[in-house]
Amino acid sequence: MKNAFxxxxxxxxxxxxxxxxxxxxxxxFQLLLNKAYLPADLDQDVFDALWTVWxxxxxxxxxxxSTAQRREMAMERYGLLPHPNDPSRSMQYVVGSSGNWTMSxxxxxxxxxxxxxxxxxxxxxxxxxxxxxxVRLVKIAQGKSFGxxxxxxxxxxxxxxxxxxxxVIFGVALMHHRDAALNIISRSPRFDLTHHDMDAPPWWHYxxxxxxxxxxxxxxxxxxxxxxxxxxxxxxxxxxxxxSDFEHVEAWLESLQPPKWxxxxxxSLAGKGELIFMEHCGCCHGEYGESDEYPxxxxxxxxxxxxxxxxxxxxxxxxxxxxxxxxxxxxRDAVSIGSRQRPLGYVAPPLDGVWAxxxxxxxxxxxxxxxxxxxxxxxxxxxxxxxGYDTQKVGLEIEERSVSWFAxxxxxxxxxxxxxxYFDTSxxxxxxxxxxxxxxxxxxxxxxxxxxxxxx
Numbered sequence: 001m002k003n004a005f006x007x008x009x010x011x012x013x014x015x016x017x018x019x020x021x022x023x024x025x026x027x028x029f030q031l032l033l034n035k036a037y038l039p040a041d042l043d044q045d046v047f048d049a050l051w052t053v054w055x056x057x058x059x060x061x062x063x064x065x066s067t068a069q070r071r072e073m074a075m076e077r078y079g080l081l082p083h084p085n086d087p088s089r090s091m092q093y094v095v096g097s098s099g100n101w102t103m104s105x106x107x108x109x110x111x112x113x114x115x116x117x118x119x120x121x122x123x124x125x126x127x128x129x130x131x132x133x134x135v136r137l138v139k140i141a142q143g144k145s146f147g148x149x150x151x152x153x154x155x156x157x158x159x160x161x162x163x164x165x166x167x168v169i170f171g172v173a174l175m176h177h178r179d180a181a182l183n184i185i186s187r188s189p190r191f192d193l194t195h196h197d198m199d200a201p202p203w204w205h206y207x208x209x210x211x212x213x214x215x216x217x218x219x220x221x222x223x224x225x226x227x228x229x230x231x232x233x234x235x236x237x238x239x240x241x242x243x244s245d246f247e248h249v250e251a252w253l254e255s256l257q258p259p260k261w262x263x264x265x266x267x268s269l270a271g272k273g274e275l276i277f278m279e280h281c282g283c284c285h286g287e288y289g290e291s292d293e294y295p296x297x298x299x300x301x302x303x304x305x306x307x308x309x310x311x312x313x314x315x316x317x318x319x320x321x322x323x324x325x326x327x328x329x330x331x332r333d334a335v336s337i338g339s340r341q342r343p344l345g346y347v348a349p350p351l352d353g354v355w356a357x358x359x360x361x362x363x364x365x366x367x368x369x370x371x372x373x374x375x376x377x378x379x380x381x382x383x384x385x386x387x388g389y390d391t392q393k394v395g396l397e398i399e400e401r402s403v404s405w406f407a408x409x410x411x412x413x414x415x416x417x418x419x420x421x422y423f424d425t426s427x428x429x430x431x432x433x434x435x436x437x438x439x440x441x442x443x444x445x446x447x448x449x450x451x452x453x454x455x456x
Contacts, residue, residue: 023251031245033083036094036102037229041149044099046138050074053137055415076386079125079162081110081117092123108165108200113259113356114389120203120256121356124163124364125386130417132158148231157195160427162420164197164364168310172318174230180325182236194313196429199364201349202357204256208294208350210336214310214362215343216298217319219333222246227327239326258353261454263391273452276445280437284348288456294350301345305434306361316342351456358395365425365432368395369453373438373446381406383422394450
């Protein structure tokens with residue numbers, strides 16, 4: 001993976017430029033890389049045996065490979081990246097001295113663009129469901145006990161498309177078993193939840209926003225970053241103990257800067273695109289350059305027209321439960337965002353580094369910026385190449401398929417791991433419709449705006 005080993009140097013440069021009071025960016029990044037906050041998901045023996053449950057011809061290829069090559073193949077299959085200090089390990093999992101692998105925040109929130117590791121870019125290759133399924137098969141073969149992910153995934157889908165996860169419902173399910181002070185409450189699992197997949201946002205947007213999530217219902221803060229640690233093994237005292245750690249983690253998020261487009265830019269065309277953008281898009285997405293103002297506007301759900309499953313899946317009661325808990329200082333933090341606790345729609349995100357954060361929309365349904373601007377041409381079913389990048393359309397390099405082709409392939413027995421490589425926009429929560437604003441632009445104006453977006 002290109003530039004994986006220079007990541008620490010990049011982080012150090014960001015940290016020296018942006019030190020946040022109360023935390024150290026360098027310490028925060030090192031904590032994410034090296035400190036386990038959850039129970040282990042698997043051990044090294046399980047990871048090294050994953051190839052034994054792979055389909056052919058991949059299994060035969062792995063059988064002829066060395067251990068190091070098999071590890072590299074496994075990381076590519078599951079969307080993992082090499083650790084900056086040890087390429088035989090993954091940077092998304094903390095691997096302890098005993099060989100235990102423990103998921104970290106970087107699993108979903110640290111990916112690559114065109115094969116290059118970019119600090120804070122979402123991991124749009126992460127095959128969490130497939131990884132968990134195959135880990136479970138190997139554990140059965142080795143006679144090992146299941147962990148919390150192995151068991152939890154039998155009740156809660158982890159993600160129907162690689163690169164997206166059922167993250168919102170993870171949080172709802174975890175909070176269901178806690179009171180406001182995070183004491184564990186014994187309750188039956190909920191079976192009324194609306195499962196849906198989400199695309200993780202780029203972490204360099206954290207410094208611009210005051211709220212979290214697509215609908216902006218929760219105020220930012222180091223405590224809010226900790227809610228996915230709510231496994232039974234972590235009682236309230238653990239969150240108090242680790243709060244200072246996540247002040248450092250938050251400082252790292254605040255330090256991140258959007259990556260710069262490394263290709264050529266037509267400055268004249270981009271200049272025209274800036275004027276068009278400011279007239280048609282800036283009121284929601286903000287201004288860039290010297291003014292650099294971001295309004296964090298909430299666009300009503302009926303106006304934006306994008307998939308509303310995410311909006312409807314979370315009730316205001318559930319939103320309030322999070323804000324009124326320890327994570328929100330028992331309601332104190334929510335005062336700063338007022339009525340946003342009961343949102344009317346989705347937050348128009350900042351667009352710094354937007355060229356690097358494909359796919360687009362909260363559910364990751366649109367693969368390139370060109371497709372965002374050309375609504376009528378958005379693909380119905382598509383899959384990305386492992387590390388390809390489309391410099392013309394600005395986004396993921398993809399292979400398009402029809403809904404009928406995909407349905408027939410699935411009915412013919414397409415393996416689940418292969419099926420999850422495809423994004424099917426006809427499924428619940430996966431619609432690529434909406435955001436029709438670019439319809440007001442001519443083809444030439446859209447081309448100019450696309451060129452301008454590369455400069456952000």
